[in-house]
Amino acid sequence: MATRKEVRARIASVKNVQKITRAMEMVAAARLRRAEQRIEALRPYSGQLRRMTRNVAEAAGAEARNLPVLQDRENVSTVGVLLVTGDRGLAGSFNSQILREGLNLRQAVKAEGAEISYSVVGRRGASTMRFRGEELAAEYVGFTDRPAFADARGIADALIADYVDEKVDRVDLVYNRYVSPLTQLVWRQTLLPIQHAQVFGEGAEEEDQQGAGPDTELAKAHRRALWVYEPDPEELLAELVPEYAQLSVYRALLESTASEHGSRMTAMRNAAENAKEVIGDLTLEMNRVRQAEITQEILEVVGGAEGLG
């Protein structure tokens, strides 16, 4: 049986672990709130972009919608897969479930008769994939705590360039979709070609934005006026559409960040709770050891007295 000193030392160390995991839980909770706000902050921009797209698409006519980035390729020989993981671990199954899904995809892609080409976001995913001997087309690290739009644009532009240059014939995104602090879903989404419905689909907010606000004389005049397009609507549309891929990547990065913090929060809470349980068990053990020591001492005293008598 362990001595009292040993048990006391173990209790102290578990208490330390508990303190650390509680602190990490709180940090994760604060960062999760910030990540949720950043998802929220994206909404006005994407809403306005959708309205502009509708305006341009109407002016450009149906013909202009047949852009290469919107077309499904008939022969798919290489499928690019972007795995979105985090720079750090200690977040439950956050990173591993993405990598598992990514590696499982290889079978599905092989069945299509195509090769898979991995790109990875996040140090965790990149190092694990390299350790497994996987070749990576690109790795993007160092920003998953707080992804900026510029990070997303860089990734999306590189993927679009590979797609247009026909190095890949389709690109899928795999990331943790944020549902709630407790729930994150492994989500797979086709990034390229860009889905028609995503760009031209009737958004949920179908209200006419230009009708909103005070209906001034100028607004009335402008509704009849001709718009000036710089450059012409066809070219505008060709530049607008890739922006949806940038926004999709940005959204995936933001959701992944929120999921990471949520997942870490849950993992750390479980760890802290587990530590509490262990401390309870150890305290019981310590009482037992102490009782045994006392019993032993009494027995010795009684035994000694009997020996004298």
Place this chain on the structure above:
Amino acid sequence: MHAEVLTPEGKVFEGEVEQLSTRTAVGEIGILANHVPVLARLRPTALRLHMPGGEITRYAQGEGWLQVFANEAMVLVGECLAPDQLDAAQLRERVKDAEKRLGEAEEGTAAHGLARRDKQRAEAFLEVAGAGE
């Protein structure tokens, strides 16, 4: 005239301005009150907001979109940074990286076009950073 500058990361500016100047795919553009409806593709440049008080607020602006309708100017840009948020050393690094990729990429490919755009953006930002010092 009412102006609003939005990025995917949030609102950068909203308020009254006398004039808004930027650069479209076609060339420099200045928007004053009562401008006709415009929808334009913006290129990286210094976005200048002329305030009613006479002072000019400058931002380094990436690629984006400008919409003018009924005295409402809406600027949607990927990046919009005040001069003091720019890091000149880092921008020079980015210009160099883009130049390297530009040299490696074959002309006419998307990779080549991307490197050229990255170079132009970093150079435009560098100009704003330099003028702010």
